[in-house]
Amino acid sequence: MDNRELILQSALDLFYARGYDAVGVQEIVDRAGVTKPTLYYYFGSKLGLLQKLLESQCQILNQGVEEAAKKEGNLPEILYGVARFFFDFAASHEKFYLFMLALFYSGRENEAFQTVAPFIESHYNMILGIFEAAAPQLGNMRGRQKLFAVGFTGVLNHHIMMVSYGRKIDEKFEISNETTYEIVHQFLYGIYT
Amino acid sequence: MDNRELILQSALDLFYARGYDAVGVQEIVDRAGVTKPTLYYYFGSKLGLLQKLLESQCQILNQGVEEAAKKEGNLPEILYGVARFFFDFAASHEKFYLFMLALFYSGRENEAFQTVAPFIESHYNMILGIFEAAAPQLGNMRGRQKLFAVGFTGVLNHHIMMVSYGRKIDEKFEISNETTYEIVHQFLYGIYT
DNA sequence: TGTACATTATACCAATCGGTATATAAGAAA
């Protein structure tokens, strides 16, 4: 790993653990084994570092969601594929995904939120697109697409977060393939089955 | 409002807008029209201020959820009541609820997260209790109580957050009584109805 | 009146914040 990547990695580690605002640049460069001018050479500012961090990872995420959303199949199949990809991505990029979630929920006037907002928006639009494309299968949606999109991402994100939270409080919240199936099934058909 | 309350209010305003770590005590006391020793007289530290803020509001929240959860009725009725209370509380205490959500999603090693964690935990246990109490109505739960509790709170929280987010991007995400009904209905019976 | 307590301000602390001016080292191109 070159210094640029070392900085990105140590920034992610620290941002994930304590959040963007609670971590200083000095700590980031110390952990990466470099000095501040190196960080400012590559990223220009602390916010620039965050931007590059988001760009590199979000590209993978959004591309994967788009692929899963464009697959052939009916709504249940697509939602299952999207959920599966989500949980896989969250597992293999756990620090990044949870950090991004934290940013999404952070104060609207926070600089870091404003940096992540465009990525989240395109993300949300892709999920919304799934339900709009499925309108023929769902009958009269009466504008419930948004409700579904919000509900679906809300369930997925909360489950992802609870996996990490569960480890902390020593409860088990693993998301196996069967669990993924149950989550999507519950979303589609409710809890009475 | 006395100085103590002025400090709590301006702290909430600022924490909500930019997050706990991004806001300094100087800014809080400036906004409240007092000076730092006054803040330290009442709260001892910045973290102590956060603690008092959480205590005062969480008590109202958790008490309301408990009442809604203990009401007579079948599961759908109880869940609707809980959701209704949640959305009402989030509307009337919007800044606080969204700030608490932000804390919940923030880094696990962040001091502020550790302060909010116990409140969230008792909160989660109350929701979990609803599903465990409803086990007779739901047949064999096969340990899905946790899944339901996480899913239900995930949906509610994400909707609450999207109301505020929607205002920002100029989309409408209002949660009327009918919307609340639809959200709970979708949770119970899925999207095909 | 005197005294004790609760409350608040002035003025300060060391440490850290994000960021940079300057110098230097290494490698490629001339």
Next chain:
DNA sequence: TTTCTTATATACCGATTGGTATAATGTACA
């Protein structure tokens, strides 16, 4: 060899961080 570019470190900047020592209020009670 000289020069240019890339990449890095030393040492610093003013501003802000959370927090406090000290003193001055106001008020209540003796």
